[in-house]
């Protein structure tokens with residue numbers, strides 16, 4: 001079991017990671033919680049991930065896997081029984097993906113990765129909701145994953161629905177409300193409106209990670225993690241990194 005302590009000001013965190021799960025205990029010492037101390041605390045608990053991956057190496061490894069997928073030469077790495085047994089007690093994913101729930105974009109398949117390789121959060125429209133961010137924070141600050149890829153894709157139904165901006169039944173309206181701000185800058189008179197919307201949404205959701213999460217912003221600032229946007233081409237299977 002890994003035991004890591006972080007202590008800042010009057011707030012005391014104890015993180016217990018490993019075994020069957022994770023326990024996070026926060027206590028105050030002699031008073032109320034002090035706002036703004038959490039980010040420094042988390043920076044202290046970012047653990048060493050034994051995967052041989054800094055953010056750039058992680059990105060290279062992902063793109064190499066995607067290239068194998070595109071060329072129809074997958075290696076199906078880390079899918080053996082031996083691998084299954086090797087990671088029963090702990091996980092060290094080398095990359096984290098915030099992707100769309102679309103059935104045509106199955107993360108481990110399109111990156112040709114295996115068990116324990118990727119920490120994946122999928123929700124329609126790759127929306128950076130609070131709960132999605134919580135999972136990303138866990139991957140980065142507790143599991144030591146050093147790369148976050150916000151992965152959108154062409155012909156995304158969630159983005160298309162947000163562009164139509166019509167009332168939706170049930171809870172679906174909440175989803176497009178989180179996408180609509182991304183579309184404010186999209187030129188609706190251009191010839192590739194749908195593609196522009198997808199790319200704008202990827203960039204917007206990536207920005208939201210830094211705006212909404214002190215933890216992720218701090219880790220980026222320290223160079224411990226990197227956040228990149230990427231788009232998946234449903235026609236070819238290719239993932240392209242977006243440059244900001």
Ligand SMILES: [Zn+2]
Pocket residue numbers: 100101102124125126153155156157158159
């Ligand atoms: Zn989608």
